[in-house]
Amino acid sequence: MESFDNIYLDISKQPGKCKLAESGLGWRPSGGGDTFTLDSSNIGAAQWSRAAKGFELKILSRSSGVIQLDGFDQEDFERLSKAFKIWYGINVESREHALRGWNWGKAEFTKAELAFNVQNRPAFEVPYSEISNTNLAGRNEVAVEFSLPAGDGSDSVAKPGSTRNRGRKAAAGPDELVEMRFYIPGTAVKKEKMEGADGEEEDNEEEAEEQNAANLFYETLMDKAEIGDVAGDTFATFLDVLHLTPRGRFDIDMYESSFRLRGKTYDYKIQYSAIKKFFLLPKNDDTHTLIVLGLDPPLRQGQTRYPFLVMQLKLDEEISLEMNMTEDILKDQYKDRLQPHYEEPIHQVVTKVFRGLSGKKVIMPSKDFSSHHGHQGVKCSIKANEGLLYFLDKSLMFVPKPATYIQLENIAIVTMSRVGGAVSASRTFDITVSLKGGLGEHQFSNINREEQKSLEDFFKAKSIRIKNEMAEEAAGLIAAALDNDAMGSSDEEARPDRGSADEDEESVDEDFAGSSESDVAEEFDSDHESSGDSDEEMGDASDGGDNEDERPKKKTKV
Incomplete structure (x- = not known):
């Protein structure tokens, strides 16, 4: 047995002890915790190179991707290479990284990672397990988004054959790379794989097809990183669903632990664990309803973040859906949460399937609130964006853009005021929601004057302080009008001073001699x-x- 101390697994916070034996290798953190083991039959290849904490041993496993062991000394290479050769029959390849600093090179898709080579030397490698999404950002540009760390910041240790550490390696540090873009000009030839007589895949040059190089890179990365193609089949699919945020129509594929949005330009893969809030909000037109998903981490599209996903569905559109799962899975994992068959309005089916697979509670508008016209949303604006403000039991929600969520317990005071000209001010008013602790405020403008009583009753029922500047303004206008009347009926002493104009009749211009x-x-x-x-x-x-x-x-x- 060979043993090495102060070794870091997958950029973990804590070092640990790495042991090699004929049956495989293992790693245990020095501060205590779960042990990582890898069977000898699962070791496919090994590479030795310079890394952050010394030298790194990278193991390409046959099933669980890439394993990185960092912190070795240069003298450890001989012991490691000898152990791998004798016990596992694998030669440890010594690799030197490109140090020129060039940002152009050649991308190579290996079995477990994307390698970027400069002058036939690797500049960096990105494991497919760390890629959460990819999109065509332009005609010749491909954006690659990386998985975000776990919210708890705890160390992640993978079990044999598992992908528990997927997307959680960067949790060790406060800063991380979240997106990278590749500019890929020109065209490339796509070769179709054909099965030969012996069952092996062969390149068929006749089937070769020339296409945009960026498109080929994008399609290859989608396939290699299994974006959208998660373990298991698609449980349900909803086609051509209108989304208000981000704007567009997307097909929704529902999987066991995630769902995928497929659009013409962008594809997204979102874990159910990222859904923090689930709202079902009927619109005032009595024709559509909104399904709002609060996401953390938010959906990213370039530099734009979307913390809320807003779908709009028709109330009178019915669909028939057969869940694509066996009876055993349905009974064992989703008992009382999902049904084998749905034949209902589409908004109810989408809500029930999302609720069943994600396990999130559906939040609906409060029964304590009803607008002047009997609706559950109040029409208003945030700056130049019109939308609906919904009053929930524990929060306020404005949709569709910018989707704004405010918890009632964080509200310090609500101020009602009139803003605008004389005509608009008489018909509408604004409310400003100030948050506790000086955390800012939200202003909702152009609310119909008829909704004032409904809003006041709701805030009073929730014990939220209200300041009505409209009443103070009206009292001030009345006082000003009374003052004007009093001034108009007063004697000459109350007249405003007109300066020398009052002296013209009495004064004599002595210098003027013409008269x-x-x-x-x-x-x-x-x-x-x-x-x-x-x-x-x-x-x-x-x-x-x-x-x-x-x-x-x-x-x-x-």
């Missing part, structure tokens, strides 16, 4: 001389002849 008495008199004197006594008689007539002494005397011409 002097002498100038006016001279002008009339010249007329008087030419017109005789007619002007004087006209003046007497206008004064009635009684105020002869009060009239100004004419200036005597010198």
Whole structure:
């Protein structure tokens, strides 16, 4: 028996002891925990190379993928290679990685991993078990998404022949690579595999087909990584289901532990364990209903994350579905959760199958709430996005975009206010939901004025504080109107100061000499001389002849 200390299995947090014997190898963590064992008959190949903690022994097993043992010393190579040669009949291949730092090379699909080679040396390898999804991101670009770590952060130890460590190796560190994109130009030739007379597969060059290289890479990776093709057959399939988030139509394939969304551009594989919330929300049009799945980790499409999956189904569309599983599986694993046959409206069938396979409870709108028109959702907007706000027993849910979930226990206060012009403010109002601990707020705008009482009754029943700024605003407007009336009926002292405009009648412009008495008199004197006594008689007539002494005397011409 050969024994090695301080060896790390699959990037585990704790080191352990690795032992090799004729029957196989084993690894036990030094801090205690589950032991990993691998039978000698399951060892397919072995590679030795430089790694993060020293030197790494990579074992390609025949059934459970790739096993990585890191932390060996350079002197351990002779002992390892001798033990593998004698006990397992396998030569340990010593490999050197490419260190040039080039980001272009050749991708090679091996049995258990995707290898990226630069000048015929491996730059990096990605085990298929670590790939959760792949999509065509463009005409010549393929996106590869990696599995996220387990939420509990615990070490993962695989059992013989199992895939328990799948997607959980990176749990050892806080940072991880979650997506990689390959640019693949040009075309490639796809060779069809044909079975020969001896039962072995042979390349048939006549069946060779030239196609886009990126498409061929994508299809090969889908096949090798078994994305969607999980163990077991498809239990149920729903075709052409409309999704509002992410937007598009997808076929849904239901498997034992996961389901797959198949679209024209994107494919997704989602574990049932990622479903944290399950909502069934009827729309206000009485024609459609929404099925909302809360996902953690969220669905990723490039840089966009979708924490909620929103499906829209017609209420009057009925389907007939036969579950593709044996009676034994149905009775043993899904007793009282699934039926062998369904013939109901599609939204009920999808809900029952998802609930049966995932084991999640279905959340529906609260019976304590009903809108002014008897609906269970209230029409409103988040910024420029219109949607429906549903009032549940323990939360609020806005759909479809951006899907927003708020737990009632986290709400500090709800503020009702009017925003907008005079016309819109009289018909609609906004509510602002402020969260406890200063965690932010959510504003829902353009709510019909008729829904105010329904919302107030619901929040009061849930013992949530309400601040009605509309009532305060109305009281302020009434007070302002009364003040204006009082100001209008007051005397001159209450008039607003108009500045110098009020002084025009009383002030005298002393600098203006054009209106002097002498100038006016001279002008009339010249007329008087030419017109005789007619002007004087006209003046007497206008004064009635009684105020002869009060009239100004004419200036005597010198």
